[in-house]
Amino acid sequence: MTHNEKLELLKQWEWKTSAYSMVLAVLSYDKMTVAPAAGAEFRDERAAYLSGEVFDLSVDPKIIALLKDLLEDPETDAETKRKCECYYHDAMKIVSVPKEEYVAYSNLNNASYNAWYKARMENDYAPFEPYLKQMIESARKLVSYRHSEKTTYDELLNDYQPGMDIEKFDKFFDDVEKRLVPLIKKVVAAKPVDTSFLTQNYDVDKQRAFMKRLVKYLHYDEDWCYLGETEHPFTVTICANDSRTTTRYIPDNVSSAPLSTIHEVGHAYYGHQVDPKYDGNILGAGMSSGIHESQSRLLENYLGRSLPFWKPIYPVLQELFPEQLGKVTAEQFVDAINASSPSLIRTEADELTYPIHVMIRYKLEKGLFNGTISTEGLDKTWNEMYEKYLGVSAKTANEGILQDVHWADGLFGYFPTYALGSAFSAQFYAKMREQIDVDRLMEEDRFNEITDWLKENVHRYGNRYDAEDVLELATGERFNSEYYFRYLEDKYTKLYHLK
Amino acid sequence: MTHNEKLELLKQWEWKTSAYSMVLAVLSYDKMTVAPAAGAEFRDERAAYLSGEVFDLSVDPKIIALLKDLLEDPETDAETKRKCECYYHDAMKIVSVPKEEYVAYSNLNNASYNAWYKARMENDYAPFEPYLKQMIESARKLVSYRHSEKTTYDELLNDYQPGMDIEKFDKFFDDVEKRLVPLIKKVVAAKPVDTSFLTQNYDVDKQRAFMKRLVKYLHYDEDWCYLGETEHPFTVTICANDSRTTTRYIPDNVSSAPLSTIHEVGHAYYGHQVDPKYDGNILGAGMSSGIHESQSRLLENYLGRSLPFWKPIYPVLQELFPEQLGKVTAEQFVDAINASSPSLIRTEADELTYPIHVMIRYKLEKGLFNGTISTEGLDKTWNEMYEKYLGVSAKTANEGILQDVHWADGLFGYFPTYALGSAFSAQFYAKMREQIDVDRLMEEDRFNEITDWLKENVHRYGNRYDAEDVLELATGERFNSEYYFRYLEDKYTKLYHLK
Numbered sequence: 001m002t003h004n005e006k007l008e009l010l011k012q013w014e015w016k017t018s019a020y021s022m023v024l025a026v027l028s029y030d031k032m033t034v035a036p037a038a039g040a041e042f043r044d045e046r047a048a049y050l051s052g053e054v055f056d057l058s059v060d061p062k063i064i065a066l067l068k069d070l071l072e073d074p075e076t077d078a079e080t081k082r083k084c085e086c087y088y089h090d091a092m093k094i095v096s097v098p099k100e101e102y103v104a105y106s107n108l109n110n111a112s113y114n115a116w117y118k119a120r121m122e123n124d125y126a127p128f129e130p131y132l133k134q135m136i137e138s139a140r141k142l143v144s145y146r147h148s149e150k151t152t153y154d155e156l157l158n159d160y161q162p163g164m165d166i167e168k169f170d171k172f173f174d175d176v177e178k179r180l181v182p183l184i185k186k187v188v189a190a191k192p193v194d195t196s197f198l199t200q201n202y203d204v205d206k207q208r209a210f211m212k213r214l215v216k217y218l219h220y221d222e223d224w225c226y227l228g229e230t231e232h233p234f235t236v237t238i239c240a241n242d243s244r245t246t247t248r249y250i251p252d253n254v255s256s257a258p259l260s261t262i263h264e265v266g267h268a269y270y271g272h273q274v275d276p277k278y279d280g281n282i283l284g285a286g287m288s289s290g291i292h293e294s295q296s297r298l299l300e301n302y303l304g305r306s307l308p309f310w311k312p313i314y315p316v317l318q319e320l321f322p323e324q325l326g327k328v329t330a331e332q333f334v335d336a337i338n339a340s341s342p343s344l345i346r347t348e349a350d351e352l353t354y355p356i357h358v359m360i361r362y363k364l365e366k367g368l369f370n371g372t373i374s375t376e377g378l379d380k381t382w383n384e385m386y387e388k389y390l391g392v393s394a395k396t397a398n399e400g401i402l403q404d405v406h407w408a409d410g411l412f413g414y415f416p417t418y419a420l421g422s423a424f425s426a427q428f429y430a431k432m433r434e435q436i437d438v439d440r441l442m443e444e445d446r447f448n449e450i451t452d453w454l455k456e457n458v459h460r461y462g463n464r465y466d467a468e469d470v471l472e473l474a475t476g477e478r479f480n481s482e483y484y485f486r487y488l489e490d491k492y493t494k495l496y497h498l499k
Numbered sequence: 500m501t502h503n504e505k506l507e508l509l510k511q512w513e514w515k516t517s518a519y520s521m522v523l524a525v526l527s528y529d530k531m532t533v534a535p536a537a538g539a540e541f542r543d544e545r546a547a548y549l550s551g552e553v554f555d556l557s558v559d560p561k562i563i564a565l566l567k568d569l570l571e572d573p574e575t576d577a578e579t580k581r582k583c584e585c586y587y588h589d590a591m592k593i594v595s596v597p598k599e600e601y602v603a604y605s606n607l608n609n610a611s612y613n614a615w616y617k618a619r620m621e622n623d624y625a626p627f628e629p630y631l632k633q634m635i636e637s638a639r640k641l642v643s644y645r646h647s648e649k650t651t652y653d654e655l656l657n658d659y660q661p662g663m664d665i666e667k668f669d670k671f672f673d674d675v676e677k678r679l680v681p682l683i684k685k686v687v688a689a690k691p692v693d694t695s696f697l698t699q700n701y702d703v704d705k706q707r708a709f710m711k712r713l714v715k716y717l718h719y720d721e722d723w724c725y726l727g728e729t730e731h732p733f734t735v736t737i738c739a740n741d742s743r744t745t746t747r748y749i750p751d752n753v754s755s756a757p758l759s760t761i762h763e764v765g766h767a768y769y770g771h772q773v774d775p776k777y778d779g780n781i782l783g784a785g786m787s788s789g790i791h792e793s794q795s796r797l798l799e800n801y802l803g804r805s806l807p808f809w810k811p812i813y814p815v816l817q818e819l820f821p822e823q824l825g826k827v828t829a830e831q832f833v834d835a836i837n838a839s840s841p842s843l844i845r846t847e848a849d850e851l852t853y854p855i856h857v858m859i860r861y862k863l864e865k866g867l868f869n870g871t872i873s874t875e876g877l878d879k880t881w882n883e884m885y886e887k888y889l890g891v892s893a894k895t896a897n898e899g900i901l902q903d904v905h906w907a908d909g910l911f912g913y914f915p916t917y918a919l920g921s922a923f924s925a926q927f928y929a930k931m932r933e934q935i936d937v938d939r940l941m942e943e944d945r946f947n948e949i950t951d952w953l954k955e956n957v958h959r960y961g962n963r964y965d966a967e968d969v970l971e972l973a974t975g976e977r978f979n980s981e982y983y984f985r986y987l988e989d990k991y992t993k994l995y996h997l998k
Contacts, residue, residue: 015545015548016548018545019545019546019548019549022541022542022545023522023525023526023545023546023549026522026525026526026529026534026542027522027525029529030525030528030529033533034532034533034725034727034743035525035725035737035741035743036721036722036723036724036725036740036741036742036743037722038722038723038740038741039723039737039738039739039740039741041740042521042737042738042739042740042741042778042779043521043525043737043738043741046517046518046521046522046779047518047522049514049515049518050518050522205704222535223535223536223537224535224537224538225535226533226534226535228533238534238538238541238542239538239541239542240538240541241535241537241538241541242534242535242537242538242541242542243535244533244534244535279541280541280545
């Protein structure tokens with residue numbers, strides 16, 4: 001076979017795979033937004049069948065041979081080589097898994113999601129527990145087929161953040177614990193920032209009206225991105241011109257929906273701004289979760305919680321809610337949305353306590369996989385950890401263990417990337433501020449020039465490079481968590497007038 | 500192969516096919532509701548590829564042999580026989596079409612939809628015309644592979660309404676012309692019914708609030724049916740427990756959204772109430788368009804425009820809009836939503852003029868396929884017909900030729916089933932009134948007992964029987980259009996005090 005024939009074969013295979021991946025992504029979005037619950041079984045069984053087709057495509061011996069061949073072929077260019085490495089690596093993860101088991105896992109995954117959904121309706125952990133247990137066992141079983149020398153949890157951590165493992169995350173979270181837990185204690189003891197005006201009654205239709213203005217300010221265009229509503233906001237990217245984001249409005253919280261949307265728009269921009277030549281292949285979709293999260297958090301926290309961000313748009317909010325915000329200055333508003341206070345819900349947590357929520361989940365996952373923690377009574381273990389690190393304890397399952405969909409969805413090892421992403425953002429943000437006048441661009445309603453910088457320095461690469469390589473390309477430096485801790489220390493020392 | 504082995508093979512093939520059909524249905528719903536337009540090309544190309552997979556499955560020689568075999572097998576039960584006949588018939592329609600052509604058609608179909616969508620944005624027929632021309636040529640080409648002795652349009656009519664052809668539709672529409680055009684003229688000359696209050700300013704959010712109450716009244720449960728919003732309302736059924744319906748709110752029209760929704764809910768109930776044992780096979784999804792439309796029109800017109808329907812729910816509407824409707828009685832409101840007046844938009848047309856809109860489209864389609872009418876200048880031909888039969892003429896393309904998506908979507912031969920459906924409903928409705936006290940059930944908020952009657956007598960059969968067989972099972976009589984014409988004549992003679 002000539003080199004070009006090999007490339008043609010790869011292309012055909014990628015095309016097929018991308019067709020299945022596309023429909024599975026749309027099905028997933030559909031399920032989480034509009035699909036009627038009573039039809040779940042019918043759809044899920046068929047989706048599992050299609051996942052099985054993807055499985056077959058991924059581990060097709062002819063393809064594995066082709067990938068090996070291309071990896072050894074001296075004519076193979078660097079980009080193709082990267083693709084082949086990624087595909088090969090992914091195939092090796094599952095090649096020894098019997099297909100029935102893979103499809104059964106996909107079915108279990110759907111059942112587990114449905115059980116979590118129902119458990120949340122009932123606000124009761126008990127009916128979900130057996131599914132969680134099975135999901136963990138299945139994850140362990142699936143990973144066992146890799147015949148890796150690493151532990152299951154090491155493998156899972158590496159899946160979402162290539163290059164990371166327990167040792168490295170332990171180090172990172174040790175720093176989180178050492179540097180942030182004492183800082184949080186100081187903040188708790190300090191004079192609180194006034195946030196009372198944020199949680200008055202804010203008419204949801206007016207919140208929706210503000211959202212329209214906000215997404216315009218973000219230069220977020222419905223031509224390439226749909227904004228829906230779900231209980232648990234998320235973003236799905238189908239291709240360079242198709243991202244879907246959801247938001248959630250809380251009637252007595254004016255900042256939740258905007259900040260959550262700014263976060264999701266960060267994800268959506270990343271998906272949208274990947275070089276379109278990577279559409280439909282692994283370089284356009286296989287980005288590490290940490291880098292993905294760094295983009296959402298950069299928008300949400302580093303930009304979306306800053307005074308220059310709100311200057312042009314805060315008057316719109318004031319006009320919609322004159323009673324609640326008429327006498328609140330932009331400065332007071334921004335201080336309030338940066339206020340820190342230990343709380344129960346991760347997605348509503350402030351920037352400073354957020355990594356603690358993640359650290360707790362990391363410790364729990366690690367324990368669940370090394371056998372020191374059990375799914376039975378996990379709601380209690382959860383509360384003990386919250387009590388220990390944040391001094392708060394959930395009164396209901398929905399406020400505690402049931403708050404996140406991730407475990408129900410089999411995403412073990414995913415949470416830690418959230419905290420890592422925040423740390424990555426700090427490094428990107430520092431470099432961005434060196435190169436463009438971020439504050440002025442926001443004040444002048446030129447947010448698109450900020451996302452252009454991100455496109456040029458981060459987004460367009462997609463999965464062309466590993467996380468640390470992207471960091472180095474964009475900032476000239478490998479990952480350095482100092483940026484993150486210093487940023488938080490500076491910010492909260494100032495906000496709370498700490499010594 | 501034993502009989503049971505044959506059945507098992509059929510089952511496996513049906514399962515695969517149903518997985519692809521399910522995702523194609525979800526993709527279609529997604530495209531028409533939330534999918535960002537800029538991603539259409541990427542998605543559409545892949546959807547076309549998946550359609551190609553369905554094509555391969557449908558014409559697989561092994562399956563065609565199996566179907567023949569089962570049809571000849573004396574052990575085959577009646578239900579399986581019906582399935583095999585339907586599958587075989589569908590396969591014969593496309594078996595000789597080269598796959599490339601089938602996939603190319605699917606791509607053209609998507610491009611044509613996108614062109615129509617854009618043309619509507621520009622309110623200009625010209626950019627859509629070349630696509631319409633190509634769609635007609637492609638339809639003709641695809642049908643030519645059937646090597647049928649019938650004309651292309653006869654074949655297409657039979658596709659959507661098995662058993663129907665030009666001769667039969669000519670006869671039906673001749674009656675429509677003879678009996679309804681003179682009646683419409685009399686109505687035009689009569690003292691008009693007051694409808695002015697229907698088209699005042701009706702806040703859309705309040706309309707949404709009424710919709711919530713209305714769907715509850717219809718016992719329409721979001722557990723099995725999602726209600727979205729689109730410019731052009733439609734319904735998709737995925738399986739017995741998953742229907743999706745859309746609606747559209749018009750700020751200066753209070754009756755459009757409710758009546759359109761009642762219509763779509765009629766479709767959704769039909770899809771939902773098919774015997775679940777037919778889920779995922781052709782008996783659960785291949786119902787004739789005429790019977791489908793009869794169910795939506797039965798709800799919309801025969802029930803949804805009646806006084807007993809509105810008695811329990813009209814006060815809710817009055818309460819939401821006291822200024823506009825406070826002094827309008829339920830009787831006046833119901834008279835107004837039944838008022839007839841020649842107009843331009845089919846989906847907004849009243850019950851009496853509606854079949855004329857369809858007749859015009861039928862005549863145009865017939866002409867387009869027999870070569871007496873051209874796509875060039877079709878907007879003018881359209882207007883001439885409207886002028887001739889209804890005395891009105893579109894001023895813009897969106898009010899005229901661009902108003903319907905059907906042709907853009909390749910649905911030639913589909914329109915006539917709309918009028919036929921209305922006629923079918925009259926026959927079902929007459930029998931229903933004999934057997935249950937329809938008016939009382941509505942007045943007592945027991946709409947579910949009406950849909951139960953429909954489930955028992957119509958819905959549960961799905962595609963188990965042909966349209967006329969279902970009519971006979973439910974009403975004891977083959978199709979008889981007298982019910983329809985008499986119903987309209989009686990109703991409008993009374994409403995307009997005609998002699």
